[in-house]
Amino acid sequence: MTKLNWGMIGGGEGSQIGPAHRLGAQADGHFTFAAGALDIDADKGRAYAQSLGVAADRAYGNWQEMLDGEKGREDRIDLVTVATPNSTHYEITKAFLEAGFNVLCEKPMTMTVEEGEDIVRTAEATGRICAVNYCYSAYPMVRHMRHMVASGELGAIRCVVANFSHGHHADAGDADNPRVRWRYDPAMAGVSGQMADCGIHALNLATFITGDEVTTLSADFASTIPSRVLEDDAMVNFRLSKGTIGRLWTSTIAIGRMHGLDIQVFGEKGGVRWHSEQPGQVWYTRLNGRTEIIEKGEGGISEMAAHVSRVPIAHPEGFPLAVANIYVDLAAAIRARRDGTPLDPAADHFPKAEAGLRSMASVYATVASAKADGAWVDARPPMYR
Amino acid sequence: MTKLNWGMIGGGEGSQIGPAHRLGAQADGHFTFAAGALDIDADKGRAYAQSLGVAADRAYGNWQEMLDGEKGREDRIDLVTVATPNSTHYEITKAFLEAGFNVLCEKPMTMTVEEGEDIVRTAEATGRICAVNYCYSAYPMVRHMRHMVASGELGAIRCVVANFSHGHHADAGDADNPRVRWRYDPAMAGVSGQMADCGIHALNLATFITGDEVTTLSADFASTIPSRVLEDDAMVNFRLSKGTIGRLWTSTIAIGRMHGLDIQVFGEKGGVRWHSEQPGQVWYTRLNGRTEIIEKGEGGISEMAAHVSRVPIAHPEGFPLAVANIYVDLAAAIRARRDGTPLDPAADHFPKAEAGLRSMASVYATVASAKADGAWVDARPPMYR
Amino acid sequence: MTKLNWGMIGGGEGSQIGPAHRLGAQADGHFTFAAGALDIDADKGRAYAQSLGVAADRAYGNWQEMLDGEKGREDRIDLVTVATPNSTHYEITKAFLEAGFNVLCEKPMTMTVEEGEDIVRTAEATGRICAVNYCYSAYPMVRHMRHMVASGELGAIRCVVANFSHGHHADAGDADNPRVRWRYDPAMAGVSGQMADCGIHALNLATFITGDEVTTLSADFASTIPSRVLEDDAMVNFRLSKGTIGRLWTSTIAIGRMHGLDIQVFGEKGGVRWHSEQPGQVWYTRLNGRTEIIEKGEGGISEMAAHVSRVPIAHPEGFPLAVANIYVDLAAAIRARRDGTPLDPAADHFPKAEAGLRSMASVYATVASAKADGAWVDARPPMYR
Amino acid sequence: MTKLNWGMIGGGEGSQIGPAHRLGAQADGHFTFAAGALDIDADKGRAYAQSLGVAADRAYGNWQEMLDGEKGREDRIDLVTVATPNSTHYEITKAFLEAGFNVLCEKPMTMTVEEGEDIVRTAEATGRICAVNYCYSAYPMVRHMRHMVASGELGAIRCVVANFSHGHHADAGDADNPRVRWRYDPAMAGVSGQMADCGIHALNLATFITGDEVTTLSADFASTIPSRVLEDDAMVNFRLSKGTIGRLWTSTIAIGRMHGLDIQVFGEKGGVRWHSEQPGQVWYTRLNGRTEIIEKGEGGISEMAAHVSRVPIAHPEGFPLAVANIYVDLAAAIRARRDGTPLDPAADHFPKAEAGLRSMASVYATVASAKADGAWVDARPPMYR
Ligand SMILES: NC(=O)c1ccc[n+]([C@@H]2O[C@H](COP(=O)([O-])OP(=O)(O)OC[C@H]3O[C@@H](n4cnc5c(N)ncnc54)[C@H](O)[C@@H]3O)[C@@H](O)[C@H]2O)c1
Ligand SMILES: NC(=O)c1ccc[n+]([C@@H]2O[C@H](COP(=O)([O-])OP(=O)(O)OC[C@H]3O[C@@H](n4cnc5c(N)ncnc54)[C@H](O)[C@@H]3O)[C@@H](O)[C@H]2O)c1
Ligand SMILES: NC(=O)c1ccc[n+]([C@@H]2O[C@H](COP(=O)([O-])OP(=O)(O)OC[C@H]3O[C@@H](n4cnc5c(N)ncnc54)[C@H](O)[C@@H]3O)[C@@H](O)[C@H]2O)c1
Ligand SMILES: NC(=O)c1ccc[n+]([C@@H]2O[C@H](COP(=O)([O-])OP(=O)(O)OC[C@H]3O[C@@H](n4cnc5c(N)ncnc54)[C@H](O)[C@@H]3O)[C@@H](O)[C@H]2O)c1
Numbered sequence A, B, C, D: 001m002t003k004l005n006w007g008m009i010g011g012g013e014g015s016q017i018g019p020a021h022r023l024g025a026q027a028d029g030h031f032t033f034a035a036g037a038l039d040i041d042a043d044k045g046r047a048y049a050q051s052l053g054v055a056a057d058r059a060y061g062n063w064q065e066m067l068d069g070e071k072g073r074e075d076r077i078d079l080v081t082v083a084t085p086n087s088t089h090y091e092i093t094k095a096f097l098e099a100g101f102n103v104l105c106e107k108p109m110t111m112t113v114e115e116g117e118d119i120v121r122t123a124e125a126t127g128r129i130c131a132v133n134y135c136y137s138a139y140p141m142v143r144h145m146r147h148m149v150a151s152g153e154l155g156a157i158r159c160v161v162a163n164f165s166h167g168h169h170a171d172a173g174d175a176d177n178p179r180v181r182w183r184y185d186p187a188m189a190g191v192s193g194q195m196a197d198c199g200i201h202a203l204n205l206a207t208f209i210t211g212d213e214v215t216t217l218s219a220d221f222a223s224t225i226p227s228r229v230l231e232d233d234a235m236v237n238f239r240l241s242k243g244t245i246g247r248l249w250t251s252t253i254a255i256g257r258m259h260g261l262d263i264q265v266f267g268e269k270g271g272v273r274w275h276s277e278q279p280g281q282v283w284y285t286r287l288n289g290r291t292e293i294i295e296k297g298e299g300g301i302s303e304m305a306a307h308v309s310r311v312p313i314a315h316p317e318g319f320p321l322a323v324a325n326i327y328v329d330l331a332a333a334i335r336a337r338r339d340g341t342p343l344d345p346a347a348d349h350f351p352k353a354e355a356g357l358r359s360m361a362s363v364y365a366t367v368a369s370a371k372a373d374g375a376w377v378d379a380r381p382p383m384y385r
Helices: A018-027 A042-051 A063-071 A086-098 A113-126 A140-150 A178-184 A194-210 A319-339 A353-371 B018-027 B042-051 B063-071 B086-098 B113-126 B140-150 B178-184 B194-210 B319-339 B353-371 C018-027 C042-051 C063-071 C086-098 C113-126 C140-150 C178-184 C194-210 C319-339 C353-371 D018-027 D042-051 D063-071 D086-098 D113-126 D140-150 D178-184 D194-210 D319-339 D353-371
Strands: A004-010 A031-037 A079-083 A102-105 A130-132 A157-165 A214-222 A233-240 A245-251 A260-267 A270-275 A281-286 A291-295 B004-010 B031-037 B079-083 B102-105 B130-132 B157-165 B214-222 B233-240 B245-251 B260-267 B270-275 B281-286 B291-295 C004-010 C031-037 C079-083 C102-105 C130-132 C157-165 C214-222 C233-240 C245-251 C260-267 C270-275 C281-286 C291-295 D004-010 D031-037 D079-083 D102-105 D130-132 D157-165 D214-222 D233-240 D245-251 D260-267 D270-275 D281-286 D291-295
Touching: A004 A018, A004 A063, A004 B319, A018 A031, A018 A079, A018 A319, A018 B018, A018 B319, A031 A042, A031 A063, A063 A086, A079 A086, A086 A102, A086 A113, A102 B319, A113 A130, A113 B353, A130 B353, A140 A194, A140 A260, A140 A270, A140 A281, A157 A194, A194 A214, A194 A233, A194 A245, A194 A260, A194 B353, A214 B353, A233 B353, A233 C233, A319 B004, A319 B018, A319 B102, A319 B319, A353 B113, A353 B130, A353 B194, A353 B214, A353 B233, B004 B018, B004 B063, B018 B031, B018 B079, B018 B319, B031 B042, B031 B063, B063 B086, B079 B086, B086 B102, B086 B113, B113 B130, B140 B194, B140 B260, B140 B270, B140 B281, B157 B194, B194 B214, B194 B233, B194 B245, B194 B260, B233 D233, C004 C018, C004 C063, C004 D319, C018 C031, C018 C079, C018 C319, C018 D018, C018 D319, C031 C042, C031 C063, C063 C086, C079 C086, C086 C102, C086 C113, C102 D319, C113 C130, C113 D353, C130 D353, C140 C194, C140 C260, C140 C270, C140 C281, C157 C194, C194 C214, C194 C233, C194 C245, C194 C260, C194 D353, C214 D353, C233 D353, C319 D004, C319 D018, C319 D102, C319 D319, C353 D113, C353 D130, C353 D194, C353 D214, C353 D233, D004 D018, D004 D063, D018 D031, D018 D079, D018 D319, D031 D042, D031 D063, D063 D086, D079 D086, D086 D102, D086 D113, D113 D130, D140 D194, D140 D260, D140 D270, D140 D281, D157 D194, D194 D214, D194 D233, D194 D245, D194 D260
Parallel strands: A004 A031, A004 A079, A079 A102, A102 A130, A157 A245, B004 B031, B004 B079, B079 B102, B102 B130, B157 B245, C004 C031, C004 C079, C079 C102, C102 C130, C157 C245, D004 D031, D004 D079, D079 D102, D102 D130, D157 D245
Antiparallel strands: A157 A260, A214 A233, A233 A245, A260 A270, A270 A281, A281 A291, A291 D291, B157 B260, B214 B233, B233 B245, B260 B270, B270 B281, B281 B291, B291 C291, C157 C260, C214 C233, C233 C245, C260 C270, C270 C281, C281 C291, D157 D260, D214 D233, D233 D245, D260 D270, D270 D281, D281 D291
16 A cells, blocks of 8 residues: 555644544555645744644645645645645635646535536546545444434334534624634625534435435524624424425534534334434434444444444543653654653653553452451562552 | 554454554554454465554564564664463563563563562563553543543542453353363463452552552352353452552343443542443532532543543543544445445445535525425435426 | 312223322312312212212312312312313313312313413413413422523523424324324324424423413424324424524334433523433523532422422432332332231232341441441341341 | 322421422322421421421420321321431331331431331331432332332443432531531441541442442541531442442532432443433433433333323423422412402412413414415504504
């Protein structure tokens, strides 16, 4: 396997979604982070890209420079991720597709339906891949629910209920904070606020899992904070092409909901439920049966779920990122030692040989105690007594 | 930032912990996977390393070859991970430390206390880092609990209760399966079964969070399946140096527990509870107060927790791995197109431009419907009507 | 305190709601079960009432007899509960109110709005109490949420989301079973199926907790099983008089939901959430604060909640019914001994003196062992060694 | 069915366990509350009993009076409950058994093992029932777990893990409060603190569910608050007669645990788990199978569970007590009207005819709206428009 080259537009320092793309692209070792135009501020973008290991000549000041620079290279990037604000997605995505690049575009892919159709046609015409980052559809157990529907295990699907509600924009006092305000301002956010921002994920999940498409819908929007023009709370009733009833609630003023993305799918023969805050389990109930918990990594899970799960059953789905944290600390410690610089105290919590020794001494102590009918024994390694 | 070079011993194809190390080392882009001796079978190890992008001359047949090969290089690895079976950890770790390499060793670090002391002394003598992969201590919220104890928020710690119990070795009919049997056979596993395998993580967490050390303990071991010599269920009572009472239960026959690692810490002024299956939250109760849920990513989280969390509050801790799954699929799709080979159907579930378009059309439909008092409207993009 | 006399119409042997009324009316000792017309079959009703301790002359064959019989008595019933099928509520309730009785009527109170207005006016005219059994509003923590809204703790209420969805009528094969079919047949159930049966509870909770009334609404109904005329799944968007947005989903085909009644109330200053399946807790999040769990029985709970909670903090809300089960067994055992009849084996699981003795011996053993540093000791009472 | 007569000793006004006994004895209508000596203060006890409906001549000043008074009556009580402080249980229970009464004694039954043996022998000699209020064993799902073990569904039981830990005595500042202090003072509480108070319930559950007895044990006790002599935290390892391993943790300083009574039973063929805070479900995992949730009231539940559950599947186990709360309010309202006294405002939250009417109007509105494709309609009853 040779690595593929990857580039990124947007996702600069302090951005919300940037880190997830860098972790995501590099974790499995398929992609080298080779090029980037990461920031609206050209200098900051160039500097940050280099600090992340991108070569100086591929740390670009803006996406047009990047398009020009990459187009001509032998080792041009195989994939570009577009993680800039929404209004720029269409232009950038289109330009890169036309220049023959594969694109992963953040959601929403475009600002209008016409632009969306144009992107679909451009991808077809150029034969390039244009993907959209509906990342919740990539959780192993979400894929498994899609399999369950496709395989007929649930029978015809009668009803799908999807929510994506949080409370992070509930503060009326914060409504004029520019970081929040633009989201409810049609001049900046377009036709829709919360529906376009979060509801769209829930709707995509509903169609992804059922393998169906939305045909008609009816919506009720509310702007619960007076200064807002666009909706901060919405309810949508919809129908899928095969007759499934759909219900979707999305809100930004649901104080107490942290990341309230969940979905329930009810068929003739069974129902399944999944919550993004506990992504490793699906609650499955067969008609007239008991609720069963399908576990990430259990034997016999569908191929499409297994394909994206690398953890064995006895480990939580997010476990590799805890391991990654050890490496983050180690990189800091190695660099500090190498460069003779002080180690950031926050990075000095990784387990050291002393921890390895102390636990081993404790294990030996448990063995000795158990043999002696529970007698209390010293658990310290001799060198620390 | 230039990348550091990383190598791995063990963790071959199909191994349990190998993938987590590769994801962990590469996710943040600090390390390039440069060298490896991945398998007990030299040929399989060489081939697998190359399939993962390691250069042919650094895809070694065994660890001695790797030690020799790396020792002399300019661009020698900055860190080596030892993820082989337990009985080899000591020898390999010691050899690499002595040759001047930093090591991340899997747990348990050694088979005996004497070996453990030797590793601690070797690390000191050589000035190299020797870390141990007690990875649960690297979850952001576990670090935050450590901060809470250290800062005095909980007062003096009275009691810590840690469990790590699962049911994955509960099948008596499976007890003679070689993949299970060796764990309860002293000839292969050493003095302890489940305590050394899992209990050790729980014990390490107890000391990590309290910032204290185990002084004395009393244990009760049981081998509930007759053919087993070593314990498959253990209870340990212990004392920490500052007087804290400790309770630790660990089991492999707790049918129904998937990954039952949890910890509770009770101090004079408050208590905290954490479960590995829901790693993004800590349940915190102040003395005479209500239980509060501390959320990953909330404002004002301690520096030592923030340092290892890259997700903003509105996203689950394991979220970047869902994003990574999109990239896994894209890498497969890009390679298939490039090479003219068929795409694995299991990799063809990433969201495409059509999905981006369809959701955008639905958003527009919700806006139109909401404006029309909930009238039902067509939600399909014109090109798909 | 002298006891009040209580009577019941409907709720015969095997009925669904009958037992809850008998437990409910008698538990606190306020009411004596004095009269009843419990069954559509007069003989069965008379026999069953007597088997429950009602005197023969007050075990009536139908409600008209009961009305006549009670009207003239000195010790006439102080309250009558109407727990018959829906279509009879209006007639019976009206007749008893007019004869000067207080009435607790099951929901729905009437079949039409006109009848409902008539009952309201009749109650006013007669000066009698007419209550309706919206029993979920009587959970202590639901009352406490009402208090939180009334006291202004949550600020103006922006949004209320209520669900009552279960999967108990999801079996298409069972749809023609008469016990299920009538619910979806307008000839028998009236204008509405699931909305009138369950949705009505959720809607009542929404108005009870917010202390407000529904002004306008928009609904989407579906009959997901072809043979059904009335809805088995419904979504309602509504507005309360003070501007609160409402969302209500109710379903009978949500396979896997057992008793999915829950409610979320979001105000300017905080949000609260409650689930009927865990009725003793309210999840409360202040604006910009952490989620806190308000516990049944905690100090300082509101007066209106405390008034209906008799369990101290360290006991679950339903605890007295576990105690009641001991008394159920004891009554059976006492009667069997008295009458020389064999005891139903299912009633012979109450704890006996032997259990009291054995645990005491175990407690003494723990004390002895703890004093002896954990030595293993015999835990059996001498008489059983 | 004629009612049985019931009497109570202890459980006076403001006592902790008294209300649960009164609710428990009366709920099912088997017992009439006929006699009582409820308080250590004779006058208060007599007054309180009468306020609860006990006749003046059977509202006794102390238990000796009650024994004398009841002994001679035709309609003497069929059962007496002893709910006084622990040190009085033995004397009272013994006296009533010897006089030919059936007794339900609170736990712990006696202060010493010798006394316990004496009670067992007395009950045998007199042929009277002596029961002990281990009420958790009477939850329907606990009984069902007992059935699962007895029927062999779980195979031989390897391990049982029981906890009963709370944090209600964790306040060092409160340790000298007399209501707390006596529990840790051997002069008042006897040989054991938390083990005798709460651990005993967990231990009883372990033996009840497994149908086995404790043979040997080893304990570790701690008094984490310096002024305490008796334990406030204890860990017990035990063995049952058939070889089952037992683990029991009990604590009063586990800040944040409200009523932490839970039990896990692991057999050769499966495991079950139950938590007292969610008493209506058992989590059941067959060997090599998925976790299934057994629901209160599901079809085919064991006879011994069904016998003590009166709620159908679609209602939570504690539901009848919510209904009871409606009756509590109604009794207050009826008495206030009858007596012309003002109604306690806390009792004025029961649903009235207006609520019945308003919901009916809303149901009609949903029907009209659904028929009109979701048009917004007025939901108010005409008389309130
Ligand atoms: N898939 C998901 O779950 C998810 C989650 C969060 C955000 N998003 C999407 O990701 C996109 C970015 O959102 P965010 O929250 O990270 O925004 P952000 O404001 O936090 O960051 C945007 C970044 O893009 C840079 N940028 C802006 N304009 C640029 C340009 N013309 N060229 C290069 N860089 C530019 C900014 O400097 C900044 O670093 C949005 O489209 C958003 O909808 C998706
Ligand atoms: N930190 C954790 O949470 C965690 C979790 C699982 C395993 N582990 C530890 O990781 C280690 C490996 O466990 P596993 O479950 O992945 O084992 P495994 O049997 O699944 O894999 C072991 C791998 O090491 C290779 N190997 C064996 N001997 C070798 C040698 N001499 N040189 C090179 N490669 C060799 C094997 O070919 C195989 O690929 C163990 O020490 C285990 O305790 C830790
Ligand atoms: N508040 C709640 O949560 C709740 C829950 C369940 C049922 N309910 C309501 O309670 C009522 C009864 O429901 P159910 O499920 O118990 O019904 P059911 O069919 O199980 O029982 C009805 C009982 O009424 C008796 N009966 C019928 N007609 C009678 C008559 N004319 N006179 C005397 N007795 C008569 C029947 O013999 C039977 O015993 C319904 O109105 C229902 O909506 C309310
Ligand atoms: N089964 C359980 O789960 C459970 C729960 C709580 C308490 N209990 C037990 O119930 C018993 C009472 O506990 P409590 O918490 O209710 O105590 P409490 O102190 O709250 O109440 C004790 C009551 O008994 C009365 N009393 C005391 N001495 C008396 C006497 N000689 N004659 C008549 N009345 C007398 C007091 O006046 C008071 O009303 C204890 O044995 C306790 O262990 C059991």
